[in-house]
Amino acid sequence: MSMRKVFVAAVPAVLIALTAPVPAQQSPNLGKPISQEDLASWDISIGPDGAGLPPGSGTVQQGEAVFAAKCQACHGEKGAGQPNDRLVGGQGSLPGDKPAIKTVGSYWPYATTLFDYIRRAMPLNESKSLTNDEVYAVVAYLLNLNGIIPVSETMNAESLPKVMMPNREGFVTFTRGK
Amino acid sequence: MKETSRSETERVAGNGLLHRRMFLTGSAAAIGAGTIVDQAGAAPLAVEPWMRIPGAPFNAYGQPSKYEEKVARTWASAPGTGGTGSARTPHHLLNGMITPSGLHFERSHSGVPDIDPDKHRLLIHGLVKRPLVFTLDDLGRYPMQSRIAFVECAGNSGALFAKQPANANVQAIHGLLSCSEWTGIKLSVLLEEAGIDPAAKWVLAEGADAAGMSRSFPIEKALDDAMVCLYQNGERVRPSNGYPLRLLLPGFEGNMNVKWLRRIKLTAGPTMTKDETSKYTILLPSGKALQFVFPLEGKSIITHPSPGLTVRGPGFYEISGLAWSGYGKIAKVEVSADGGKSWGLAALQEPVLSKAVTRFRMAWQWDGGPAVLQSRATDETGYVQPSRAQLVALRGDRGNYHNNMIQSWAVAASGEVKNVYA
Numbered sequence: 076m077s078m079r080k081v082f083v084a085a086v087p088a089v090l091i092a093l094t095a096p097v098p099a100q101q102s103p104n105l106g107k108p109i110s111q112e113d114l115a116s117w118d119i120s121i122g123p124d125g126a127g128l129p130p131g132s133g134t135v136q137q138g139e140a141v142f143a144a145k146c147q148a149c150h151g152e153k154g155a156g157q158p159n160d161r162l163v164g165g166q167g168s169l170p171g172d173k174p175a176i177k178t179v180g181s182y183w184p185y186a187t188t189l190f191d192y193i194r195r196a197m198p199l200n201e202s203k204s205l206t207n208d209e210v211y212a213v214v215a216y217l218l219n220l221n222g223i224i225p226v227s228e229t230m231n232a233e234s235l236p237k238v239m240m241p242n243r244e245g246f247v248t249f250t251r252g253k
Numbered sequence: 254m255k256e257t258s259r260s261e262t263e264r265v266a267g268n269g270l271l272h273r274r275m276f277l278t279g280s281a282a283a284i285g286a287g288t289i290v291d292q293a294g295a296a297p298l299a300v301e302p303w304m305r306i307p308g309a310p311f312n313a314y315g316q317p318s319k320y321e322e323k324v325a326r327t328w329a330s331a332p333g334t335g336g337t338g339s340a341r342t343p344h345h346l347l348n349g350m351i352t353p354s355g356l357h358f359e360r361s362h363s364g365v366p367d368i369d370p371d372k373h374r375l376l377i378h379g380l381v382k383r384p385l386v387f388t389l390d391d392l393g394r395y396p397m398q399s400r401i402a403f404v405e406c407a408g409n410s411g412a413l414f415a416k417q418p419a420n421a422n423v424q425a426i427h428g429l430l431s432c433s434e435w436t437g438i439k440l441s442v443l444l445e446e447a448g449i450d451p452a453a454k455w456v457l458a459e460g461a462d463a464a465g466m467s468r469s470f471p472i473e474k475a476l477d478d479a480m481v482c483l484y485q486n487g488e489r490v491r492p493s494n495g496y497p498l499r500l501l502l503p504g505f506e507g508n509m510n511v512k513w514l515r516r517i518k519l520t521a522g523p524t525m526t527k528d529e530t531s532k533y534t535i536l537l538p539s540g541k542a543l544q545f546v547f548p549l550e551g552k553s554i555i556t557h558p559s560p561g562l563t564v565r566g567p568g569f570y571e572i573s574g575l576a577w578s579g580y581g582k583i584a585k586v587e588v589s590a591d592g593g594k595s596w597g598l599a600a601l602q603e604p605v606l607s608k609a610v611t612r613f614r615m616a617w618q619w620d621g622g623p624a625v626l627q628s629r630a631t632d633e634t635g636y637v638q639p640s641r642a643q644l645v646a647l648r649g650d651r652g653n654y655h656n657n658m659i660q661s662w663a664v665a666a667s668g669e670v671k672n673v674y675a
Contacts, residue, residue: 102446103395106377106385114378114386117516120457120467123525149333158332170540175651177531182542185525192527195465199334199363202463246534246544251580 119203121191125236128190132231133212135219141209142216145198154179154220159199163220166241180221184246186238189214211235265597268590268624270572271616276600326356327424336364337464339406340493341428344556344575350401350602350610352431354486358507359493360406360429362464366513370497373461375443375481379518382448389497392483395438400480400503401609403577405430405549407506407533407654413641414650418672422560426660426672430575432610433494435501437482440475444519453519457526458500461515468509469523470502470547478503478608481514504548504579504608506655508533538649548579551638552657553586553613553630564668567621572599575610578632582606585631586613592625592661592675593640599628607633624664625675641674 111118121127133141142154154162165176175181179189194210196202205213215230224230224238263272317324324346330338339360342352352358359365370389378384406429412419413426449472456475459467470479480501482490490496495512502509508528523529523545535543553576558564572590576583582605587596602612613628630638639647644658661675 102442103391104446105391105394106387106443106446108383109376109378109386111384114376114384117376118378118518119465120459120518120524120526122520122522159334169536169542170538172538172649172651175536177536179531182531184530188525188527188530191524195467196363196463196527199337199463202363202465245541246530247541249535249543249546251548 119191119195121187123185123187123236125187125232128187128232128235129207130232131207131211132229133208133210133215134229135212135215135224135226137208138212138214138216138219141205141213145201145205146213149199154217162217166221169242169245178221179217180223180241182242182245184240184243186214186218186223186235186240189217190235264618266589266591266595268595268622269618269620270588270590270595270597271618273598273600273615275616276614324356326358327428328359334364336361339408339429341424342431343424344427344430344554345423345559345562347556348573348612350432350575350604350612351486352433354433354488354491354494357431357433357485357491357494358404358406358429360408360507361462361493361512362466363462365492366462367492368461368497368513373497373515375498375514376516377443377447377519378516379457379520380450380453381444381519382450385443385447387443389483392438392481392498395442397436397438397483398480399434399436399484400478401432401434401604401606402501402503403430403432403549403608403610404501404507404510405577405579407508407546407549409507410552410554410656410658410660411653413656413658413660414645414652416650418674420560421672423554423556427554429507430577430610432575432577433485434487435480435482435499436484436487437480437499437501440479440481440500440517441477443481444475444517449519452521455520455523457516457518457520457524458509458511458514459516459518460495460511460513462513466508466511466513466528467524467526468511468528469520469526470505470509472519474502474505474547502547506533506547506549506579509547533654535648535652535654537652543648543652546655549577550655550657551578551580551583551630551632551634551636552576553583553628553638554660555588555626555628555662558626558664558670559662560670560672562670564619564664564670566668567619570617570619572615572617572626572628574613574628576601576613576628576630577608577610578630578634578636579608580636581608581633583611583613583630584633584635586611587629587631588613588615589627589629590617590624593627593659596629619664621666623666625673626662626664627659627675629659 149159165181326340328340409429555574599613663673
């Protein structure tokens with residue numbers, strides 16, 4: 076009987092320790108505060124509203140040169156693909172049951188994602204090496220190749236979030252059982 | 254005794270499926286009762302050299318037996334790249350519920366970074382009262398917890414969407430699933446320390462790899478069971494699985510369990526990263542795509558027998574496999590040996606844990622004729638794993654991701670096992 080009592084008393088203590096959120100004042104608090112300025116080099120994500128877009132700008136023409144020098148070897152001439160992902164075309168291929176061609180132009184809902192992704196991950200073997208101007212430029216070039224912006228348009232922190240991607244309304248938030 | 258023996262070998266479904274009581278009672282004698290067949294006697298026993306001379310000395314880090322070299326991952330990379338792609342777990346050669354760390358599947362977007370742990374930092378910022386930076390030494394001093402959880406790539410089993418069944422084995426089709434014991438710190442503890450702004454509704458997680466892999470998830474998950482993990486199966490997380498720090502979002506698609514975790518940013522809405530728009534969304538026949546499909550659904554696969562594991566003549570076999578659900582525990586697994594015409598209840602190997610794989614076992618007396626083996630999981634929410642026809646009717650066959658349809662393995666009279674649609 077005494078054994079049983081000990082056991083019953085011990086179980087809740089363990090459960091509490093493992094599941095209850097530790098109140099902040101009891102927390103170890105070992106993190107060091109950092110200023111916005113000192114963390115800026117890591118804060119590279121761009122929201123769909125353009126939050127986080129840096130200063131700078133680029134034109135379609137400038138982007139064509141960046142693409143030829145730094146992207147074409149893997150993504151093909153004018154982004155046609157091969158050996159790696161195709162970046163252009165496919166509009167109209169999403170409905171039905173034939174294989175869909177999902178590209179920046181046919182599938183991506185936000186142009187801001189293009190800036191975010193290219194700056195962090197491309198060119199594959201030298202990621203984070205492009206200047207902000209180069210990223211804006213190559214983004215402008217890819218949008219133009221997809222017929223989304225005219226050749227005269229410049230991409231910057233103001234214009235990029237305003238670009239309406241053809242598939243902006245193409246996504247439905249999943250709900251289980253629906 | 255005789256009474257029991259007969260019921261132990263009771264057939265519960267077509268084509269030789271036996272009652273799971275055999276496993277629950279653990280009575281090996283019972284198996285023999287109805288099934289002893291004429292067998293040639295065993296050869297005389299030899300006293301082998303290793304029984305006579307001392308074995309190898311100690312070594313620093315143990316390796317599998319040299320006879321087990323074929324127990325290995327297989328992989329494919331994007332053209333021209335070494336480490337943009339995935340490596341798969343050989344489930345047909347494993348048993349139990351834990352995947353050995355060196356065989357845990359891997360999906361990497363720009364190789365495995367060589368991270369110096371002394372230079373690694375975790376930044377928590379965005380909609381918080383004060384942004385914080387943690388070193389690994391700091392994190393190592395926090396109260397830790399352990400849990401066993403599966404990680405499954407959302408693209409796992411995508412091969413079953415192909416119009417014709419691929420000539421492929423369980424590793425090639427279902428190898429982007431693994432299960433480990435993970436040890437680390439509740440993410441909520443670190444967020445509370447930074448002070449959560451009430452406007453924060455989503456969390457962005459980002460890796461320190463060259464791809465800067467990043468995903469958003471709702472803050473509810475961060476406050477529920479999210480962990481930042483330092484240890485996997487008792488040792489530091491392996492480089493290919495995120496050394497020195499990995500996010501674990503139990504039950505959520507593998508890509509969200511960000512490896513090499515360097516940054517957590519609280520935001521008002523989803524960031525709409527490349528891997529939550531261009532990828533990991535499910536394109537439907539309507540042309541619309543499902544987005545933010547986070548937990549993996551109830552699912553099971555038979556690992557034994559499966560392609561490559563030829564069944565050697567009529568007699569007793571254990572059918573076994575894995576079942577899991579991102580929504581909780583597995584409630585039951587049914588097995589069929591006649592392509593879904595009849596089903597028997599499999600024994601569930603303890604422990605049965607939420608958001609972990611559960612090993613199931615079914616006794617099978619193969620009569621040597623053609624058979625089609627299937628397994629069907631039901632999770633604790635009552636969700637039942639769909640057939641191929643049901644899933645394709647719901648979502649078409651171009652969805653790529655979250656394929657949890659029932660797998661069919663055909664066993665031919667020759668004993669050869671093949672992937673089929675049934």
